Amino acid sequence: MTRTLFTPDHEEFRSLVKGFISREIAPNSEKWNERGLVDKAVYKAAAEAGVLGFSVPTEYGGLGIDDFRYNVLVTEELARHGSGGVALTLLNDIIAPYLLRLTDEAQRQRWLTKLAAGEMTWAIAMSEPAAGSDLAGARTSAHRDGDEWVINGQKTFISNGILSDAVVVLCRTDPEAGHKGFSLIVVEDGTPGFERGRKLDKIGLRAQDTAELFFSDCRVPASNLLGTEGRGFYHLMENLPSERLAIAxxxxxxxxxxxxxxxxxxxxxxAFGQSIGSFQHNRFTIAEMSTELDIARIYVDSLIERVLDDTLTAVDAAKAKWWCTELHKKVVDQCLQLHGGYGYMLEYPVARAYQDVRISTILGGTTEIMKDLIGRDMGF
Known part of the structure; x- marks a missing residue:
């Protein structure tokens, strides 16, 4: 279907992204998948190619591109190649907005410049063994001791947890203040008291390292507070709509x-003397998928336009997130069925997609959480 979102400049950027993927990612994908880890050098290459940190202002080494459509192009092309192991979407769509919105000048010089250069990779640590969707139940604590924060706790399911040079950690800084008692604190690699646990063994997205993180009397400078003390939970919520749209x-x-x-x-x-797509049942299945994908595409593109005019709501994004990820899972499952036995062989892209897709209805907020958010907004 024809899309009207993108200008010739955007399509030129799409070509640049495709070239980067074919040059730097495609030749290494299988190796990274088997190893369960990408080469860190890919982020330096991405920055040099202009596909990482492009939203960072020019004075900090970026391209100064404040246009969500460029994020969309990177996300789409990575998804089309099946390159979920390379955390460009995490860095461009999640980390960069936090650093752009919440840092002071000294922090921008420390962190934004290195992000834009691909010299510093990041993770964001929210989930805990007993607090996944219910972030308000997070127990990792931080208390002020002079000019330092002292952090204790554990995080899990942290994407880019092994390769990250810095982690944005959700900490409870006031145990009596409820949602107003959380803060975001940056912990850099090599900080005493900060240890990485296992690289978790997952069903899919195997090249994307996912880890446990541990903090034991971990001391960081008071200047590593990101944003406002006590506003950490709200800082997370501010960026969630665009994060969830990126997943969609x-x-x-x-x-x-x-x-x-x-x-x-x-x-x-x-089979039986005719193409398998010509059998009525299969033809109907293909027709249904084509229709559902077109409808979903129109809705998602309309939400991208709402990002551009700053009218995207949390409910809009929740609808897109749950519907599109459930549709993705359904389409992959039906496509594997159409492949028959060959669909179960990992040499076919549909088999790898079947492994990778399962997490999509969980990460970024489960389908159930999305529906609950929508229902509450309707007054139920």
């Missing part, structure tokens, strides 16, 4: 890619 963007792009390869397979694969 990747879900649709990934689903469309597997659908396109399956259409070709259904035309080429012959």
């Amino acid at each position: 963007v990747g879900a649709i792009a990934g689903a469309e890619t597997i659908f396109d390869t399956t259409k070709k397979y259904a035309k080429d694969r012959v």
